Amino acid sequence: MGEGHRTFDHTGDLGLEVWADTPERLYARAAEAVLAQTAEVGDDPPAERARIAIEGDDPADLLVAWLNRALLEAELRRAVWNRARVTALGPREVRGVLEGPRLDPRRHVLLREVKAVSYHDLELALEPGACRCRLVLDL
Secondary structure, three states, X not given: OOOEEEEEEEOOEEEXXXXXXXXXXXXXXXHHHHHHOOEEOOOOOOOEEEEEEEEOOOHHHHHHHHHHHHHHHHHHHOEOOOEEEEEEEOOOEEEEEEEEOEXXXXXXXXXXXXXXXXXXXEEEEOOOOOEEEEEEEEO
16 A cells, blocks of 8 residues: 555535555654654654653544644744654554754745644544544644
């Protein structure tokens, strides 16, 4: 299946579909894909790193909490995460590392503000070899 993401129109917001071969890579790829909607930074080397540990009620709640924390940490650190790695993933916990450059409006193309990842129309499948999610981003 490989991995990737694509956007789709959603009433007043932005939809995002992400796919990967493993659940760990899906969570990591989703963080990269969400932040790719905020700015174009290419493969700039990381200047910032955030270690994150999140708990949730179930895998879907965990995904939304992970992605919203990635957005918050990016805002606080003025960074764009273009590299993400999940170091541990369970049914109610995810731990990982986010890395990316500091946002520089002179070098990077600012795209849009993503306020949050919503639970609205959330879809999540964690079958190894065919992991995918569909998210709605609040703009």
